[in-house]
Amino acid sequence: MIITMKRRTLGLFFAGIFLLGLGSYNMALHPSMNQWEQEQKVITSVSTSEKVVALTFDDGPDAETTPAVLDSLARHNVKATFFVVGYRAEKQPMLLKTMAALGHELGNHSYSHNYSQFKKNDIAIFQSEIELTNTIIRVATGQTPTLFRPPGGYLSERMVEFVNQYPMIVAYWTWQQDAKDWQSGKKGEAIARHVVANIRPGQIIILHDGAVNGLETARGVDLFLTQLIGDGYRFVTMSELIQMGKTE
Ligand SMILES: [Zn+2]
Structure with missing residues (x-):
């Protein structure tokens, strides 16, 4: 025994x-990550000498936490990219419309956010997850998303090829800019400290407006925007950042 x-x-x-x-x-x-990055099939950062970065938010929209993040962004006149989950987005078309009207970019973060569905590595599943969510976004806002962020960061050869032929881009993030803001108990100050300590031009910052810790994320955003805008940083949508990388 x-x-x-x-x-x-x-x-x-x-x-x-x-x-x-x-x-x-x-x-x-x-x-295959290095190759995907070189071919710009998966984007984790952009090469630029300018102090410009993209702010991205996952897992929303949420009726309570997303508006708090929107308020923080509005206080600093910053536009961001929101990777929304289809099943949540379809319940809140008005919130989606507001996000678009405020000038934010909407990206696709799958319909179900179910990592185990993606692990089946099935084209039909990728297609329905992506198309359903694109349709929900398009109907609510008129925007057609060009960026797809897989749930849980799922990656496979088949998925990356499918997304790129769709055609969309697999919109990843910069490793150093994952503050794990979604962890319950993480304070806005700690989130802001992580972002400020690791900031470099061309980065894609990942945060979560749709997680249970979203109100602390909103506080963190307010704090680091004050600091970084003071330091000369500019915040653009992820599509704008990718465009800048191409013209540099
Ligand atoms: Zn997610």
């Missing part, structure tokens, strides 16, 4: 370490 329990505990321990490792590194270490 004791031996069995020990074995099981040990097994769980190693499984935990393995999963932690996967969670931290699977996105960065996809064997």
Whole structure:
């Protein structure tokens, strides 16, 4: 009995370490990542000497937290890119319309946000997830999204090829600019400190307006925008940043 329990505990321990490792590194270490970046099929940053970056928000829209983020952005007159989840967006067409009217870009973050669906690596699933959400965005706002951010950062050869032929771009983010703002208990100050400490021209900052910690994210946004705009940084939508990278 004791031996069995020990074995099981040990097994769980190693499984935990393995999963932690996967969670931290699977996105960065996809064997094709460098090539995809070079071919601009997956965008993680843009090459520019100007102090310009893109601010992106995932997992919304949420009736409470998204308006708080919109208020923070409005205070600094900043336009951002919101990667909305289809099933949430279709319940809030008016909020979606407001986001577009304020000048923000809407990106596609799948319909279901179900990582296990994507793991099936099935073209028909990619297609329905992307098309449903594009239609919801188009009907509510008139915008046709050009950027797709896969749920949970899912990547595969088949998915990247499908998205690029669609044609859309796989809109990733800059590793150094993942403040993990969605973690409950993370304070706005800590989120702002992470963004400010790691800032470089051409980065794509990932945050979450649609997570349970969204009000702290909104506070963090207000704090780092004050600091970084004071330091001469400009914030543009992700599509604008990609365009700047092409003309530089
Ligand atoms: Zn997400």
